[in-house]
Amino acid sequence: MSGVSAAAQAPESGRLDRAPVPDATVLVRGAHLLDPRAGLDGPGDVLVRDGAIAEIGAPGALEAPDGAEVIEGERLHAFPAFIDPHVHLRTPGREDEEDIETGTRSAAAGGFCAILAMPNTDPVVDSASILRSLRERARAEARIPTGFTAAVTVGQQGERLTEMAELADAGAVAFTDDGLPVQSAGLMRQALRYQQLCGGVIALHEEDPTLSAGGVMHEGEVSAVLGLHGIPSVSESTMVARDCGLARFENARIHVQHVSARETVAILEQAKAAGVQVTAEASPHHLLLTDEHVRSLDTHFKMNPPLRSEDDRQALIAGLRSGVLDCVATDHAPHSREEKEEPFELAPLGVTGLETAFAAIHTDLVLPGVIELGLLVERMTAGGAPFGIVVPTIAKDAPANLCLVDLASEWEVGESGYESRSANCAFGGRKLTGRVRMTIAAGAVAFRERSFAIEAVR
Amino acid sequence: MKRHLLSINDLSREDIERILRRAESFAEVSGREIKKVPTLRGRTIVNLFYEASTRTSSSFELAEKRLSADLISIKASGSSVEKGESLKDTVQTLSAYDPAAFVFRSPNVGAAALVARWTGASVINAGDGKHEHPTQALLDLYTLWRRTGSLAGQRIWIVGDVMHSRVARSGILAFARMGCKVTVCGPPTLIPRGIEALGCEVAYTLDRLGEADVVYALRMQHERMNGAQIPSLREYAARYQIDGRRLGAGQLLMHPGPVNRGVELSAEVIDSPQALIVDQVESGVVVRMAVLYELLAGTQGGGPEGQRHGLRAAESTEPQPA
Numbered sequence: 001m002s003g004v005s006a007a008a009q010a011p012e013s014g015r016l017d018r019a020p021v022p023d024a025t026v027l028v029r030g031a032h033l034l035d036p037r038a039g040l041d042g043p044g045d046v047l048v049r050d051g052a053i054a055e056i057g058a059p060g061a062l063e064a065p066d067g068a069e070v071i072e073g074e075r076l077h078a079f080p081a082f083i084d085p086h087v088h089l090r091t092p093g094r095e096d097e098e099d100i101e102t103g104t105r106s107a108a109a110g111g112f113c114a115i116l117a118m119p120n121t122d123p124v125v126d127s128a129s130i131l132r133s134l135r136e137r138a139r140a141e142a143r144i145p146t147g148f149t150a151a152v153t154v155g156q157q158g159e160r161l162t163e164m165a166e167l168a169d170a171g172a173v174a175f176t177d178d179g180l181p182v183q184s185a186g187l188m189r190q191a192l193r194y195q196q197l198c199g200g201v202i203a204l205h206e207e208d209p210t211l212s213a214g215g216v217m218h219e220g221e222v223s224a225v226l227g228l229h230g231i232p233s234v235s236e237s238t239m240v241a242r243d244c245g246l247a248r249f250e251n252a253r254i255h256v257q258h259v260s261a262r263e264t265v266a267i268l269e270q271a272k273a274a275g276v277q278v279t280a281e282a283s284p285h286h287l288l289l290t291d292e293h294v295r296s297l298d299t300h301f302k303m304n305p306p307l308r309s310e311d312d313r314q315a316l317i318a319g320l321r322s323g324v325l326d327c328v329a330t331d332h333a334p335h336s337r338e339e340k341e342e343p344f345e346l347a348p349l350g351v352t353g354l355e356t357a358f359a360a361i362h363t364d365l366v367l368p369g370v371i372e373l374g375l376l377v378e379r380m381t382a383g384g385a386p387f388g389i390v391v392p393t394i395a396k397d398a399p400a401n402l403c404l405v406d407l408a409s410e411w412e413v414g415e416s417g418y419e420s421r422s423a424n425c426a427f428g429g430r431k432l433t434g435r436v437r438m439t440i441a442a443g444a445v446a447f448r449e450r451s452f453a454i455e456a457v458r
Numbered sequence: 459m460k461r462h463l464l465s466i467n468d469l470s471r472e473d474i475e476r477i478l479r480r481a482e483s484f485a486e487v488s489g490r491e492i493k494k495v496p497t498l499r500g501r502t503i504v505n506l507f508y509e510a511s512t513r514t515s516s517s518f519e520l521a522e523k524r525l526s527a528d529l530i531s532i533k534a535s536g537s538s539v540e541k542g543e544s545l546k547d548t549v550q551t552l553s554a555y556d557p558a559a560f561v562f563r564s565p566n567v568g569a570a571a572l573v574a575r576w577t578g579a580s581v582i583n584a585g586d587g588k589h590e591h592p593t594q595a596l597l598d599l600y601t602l603w604r605r606t607g608s609l610a611g612q613r614i615w616i617v618g619d620v621m622h623s624r625v626a627r628s629g630i631l632a633f634a635r636m637g638c639k640v641t642v643c644g645p646p647t648l649i650p651r652g653i654e655a656l657g658c659e660v661a662y663t664l665d666r667l668g669e670a671d672v673v674y675a676l677r678m679q680h681e682r683m684n685g686a687q688i689p690s691l692r693e694y695a696a697r698y699q700i701d702g703r704r705l706g707a708g709q710l711l712m713h714p715g716p717v718n719r720g721v722e723l724s725a726e727v728i729d730s731p732q733a734l735i736v737d738q739v740e741s742g743v744v745v746r747m748a749v750l751y752e753l754l755a756g757t758q759g760g761g762p763e764g765q766r767h768g769l770r771a772a773e774s775t776e777p778q779p780a
Contacts, residue, residue, distance in 0.1 A: 219650075221652035222652075224652035224656070225653075225655050226568075227567055228567050228587075297572075341572075342544070343545070343564065343587075
C-alpha cells in the first residue's frame with residue numbers, strides 16, 4: 001500500500017487531476033477536531049500518512065513516526081478540507097488573470113482540497129480535445145485535485161449540445177454553460193434527456209435574459225436611485241422553476257449555481273420536497289453582502305447574479321441552515337485590475353473568493369451567532385457531493401483532506417497579497433477573523449502559511 | 459461645501475441657497491455690456507464630454523469664459539478615447555496640465571466619481587449616464603425661484619421618461635431638498651420600481667395634474683431605449699403629452715431640452731408665457747458660474763483663515779468687470 005495514495009483509489013480519481021506530489025507524513029497534535037458528519041468535536045491527534053488519515057487519537061496519544069512533521073495544534077482547529085464546485089481558472093485564454101497553478105494555490109490557501117473549474121474560457125471547453133489538454137496541464141500544475149466541467153452547448157451559444165458522451169468519457173465532471181443560461185427550454189430538455197446516456201449533473205446559471213438584459217445590478221430601490229438598469233429577482237427564480245419542472249419530468253439531476261433570490265430558495269424548497277433531484281449552492285458574497293454595497297459604485301460589488309436585498313440575503317442564510325442550499329461555492333472569478341477600473345456599467349462581472357470564503361462567513365455569520373461553526377464546515381465541504389466527489393471527512397483510512405485554521409487570527413484582506421493572480425475581492429480591506437494555516441489535499445501539503453511554517457517546522 | 463459636485467447629495471440646503479444667490483449676483487454682471495469678471499484668471503478648466511451635449515457644454519464654456527478661466531474642451535470623438543485610451547489614463551494625462559477643475563459628462567453611472575478619485579482637481583458632474591445631472595437641477599431651482607420668489611411648498615410634477623432621466627433623479631433630490639413636494643408621473647414601464655426612495659410620489663396618469671404648481675416635462679429618450687417600453691409614441695402622446703388642454707392657466711411649465719415637439723410637449727405650450735424653457739437655458743450660464751465660483755474661488759488658500767481671505771478677495775473682484 002505504501003506510496004499509493006488513498007485518493008488515487010477514490011471513485012473520483014479518474015476525473016480529478018493534480019501535479020505529482022509526495023504523500024506527506026504529518027502528525028497534528030492536540031488540535032480541535034471538528035467534523036460534524038463524523039461526530040468529531042473536540043481536541044485530538046491526527047496522523048496523516050500514505051495519503052490517508054492513518055490514525056486519530058486522544059490529545060498527545062499518537063506517536064510521531066520517523067520523519068513525520070509534527071504540528072502543535074493547541075490554537076488550531078482541524079476541519080475536513082473544503083470543496084468548491086464553482087471556480088473560474090481563466091485557462092485557457094486569460095492566463096493574465098488566473099491560471100491553473102495560481103488558481104489552485106489560491107484555493108489551497110482558502111482551505112480547499114478540491115475544486116471544479118468552469119468551462120467558460122476562451123476557447124470554451126466544449127470538445128474532448130480541449131478538455132484533455134486542460135487535464136494534462138492540471139496534471140503538471142494543479143496544487144490540489146481539480147475537476148473540469150464542460151459546456152452544455154457548443155461555444156455556450158445555446159444552439160446545439162456538445163458531444164456530452166465523449167466529454168464524459170474524457171473526464172468531464174459535470175456540464176454547465178455557467179456565465180450564461182441555457183435559454184431554450186427545448187434544448188435544456190434535450191440535455192437532461194441525454195444525461196441518461198452520458199451521466200454528469202447539469203449545473204445551471206439561472207437567468208432569463210429577456211428579463212435581465214442590460215441589467216448590471218439587482219433591480220430595486222438602489223438601482224432606481226442610481227439610475228442603473230436592474231436585474232430582477234424573477235429573472236433567476238422563473239428559470240429555476242422551469243428547470244426544476246424539466247428535471248422532474250425527465251427524472252434528471254440538476255445543480256443550481258449561485259442562488260441569489262428569496263423566490264429561488266422557496267422554489268428549491270418545494271422542488272426538493274417534491275422529490276426533484278436538485279441541489280444548490282450559495283456564494284459567500286450573496287450570503288454576506290447586499291445591493292446597499294453597490295451604492296458606492298465600487299466595481300468589486302458587481303457580479304452576476306447581482307448582490308440582492310437584505311431580505312434575499314436572509315432567505316439565503318435560512319436556506320443554508322435548512323439545507324435547501326446544499327453547499328457554499330465561491331464563484332471565484334478573477335479579473336484584471338484595469339478591467340475593474342472602469343465605470344460600474346462597463347466593468348466585468350465577478351469577484352475572487354477562494355482565499356476569503358471561510359474567514360468572511362466565519363466573521364459575519366458564525367461569530368455573531370447566526371450559524372454554527374459546524375454547519376459552516378458541513379456546507380463548505382459538501383460542494384463535491386452533487387458531482388459524485390467524495391465528501392472530505394476526518395475518519396480513519398479516509399483520504400487525507402484537512403485544513404488547519406486559527407479561528408482567533410485577525411487579518412486584513414489584501415494586506416499580504418493574494419495567492420490568486422487577481423485582486424478583485426469583494427472583501428478587500430475588510431478585517432476578518434479566522435485564517436487557514438495549512439491545507440492537506442489528498443494526502444499532500446498543498447498550502448502552508450509562511451509565518452506558520454516557520455513556527456511549525458521542528 | 460465639498461470639493462466636487464458629483465450629486466445633489468453633495469449639497470446642503472444652505473449650499474444650494476448660497477449658489478442661487480451667487481447666481482443672481484452673476485446675473486447682474488451678465489446684464490452689463492462687458493460680462494466678464496476676473497475670478498478664475500490664470501486657472502484652467504477641462505471640459506471632458508464623452509456624450510453629445512449642446513446646452514450643458516456651451517453654457518459651461520461660457521460660464522468659464524465669463525469667469526476668465528483658461529479652458530480646454532475635449533469630446534470623445536476625435537480624441538484619444540477613440541484610440542482606446544482608458545478613462546483613467548485620459549484623466550491622468552489631462553491632470554498633468556494642473557487644471558483647477560474637470561467638467562465631465564459620461565454615458566456611464568458613477569463615471570464622474572471615478573474621475574474624482576484619479577485627479578487632484580475639482581470634478582463637476584455634467585451628467586453621468588442615467589444617474590445625475592446636478593447643475594441642471596440647480597439651474598431648474600434657480601429658474602423657478604427667480605420666477606416665483608420661493609421654492610418651499612411648491613408642488614412639482616415631473617412627467618415622462620423617468621427611467622432614463624438623470625435630470626429627473628437630480629431634480630427630485632434638489633426639489634425635495636428645498637421643500638418642494640415632488641410627484642413623478644409616466645407610463646409604468648418608464649418609472650423604475652423603487653424610485654420613491656429618492657423622495658417622491660408616483661402616479662401613472664395625469665388625472666391629478668391639476669394639483670401641480672409646476673409641470674416639469676422630460677424628454678423621451680429614444681436613444682436610450684432598448685425596445686418595447688412603450689407601445690408607440692402616439693399612445694404615449696395621447697396619455698402624457700402636456701398640451702394646452704392639460705396645462706392649467708396657473709401652472710408653470712419646465713423642460714430640460716431638447717424638446718421632442720409633438721411628443722412630450724405640444725407646440726402651443728412650448729411657446730406659451732407659462733413656459734420657462736428659455737429661462738432655463740439662460741439660467742444655465744449664471745448657475746454654472748456660481749457653481750464654479752463655489753468650488754474654485756471659495757476654496758482658495760487652504761486653511762479656514764486663508765479661505766475666508768480668499769473668499770473676501772474674490773468677492774471684492776466679482777462685481778468689477780475685467
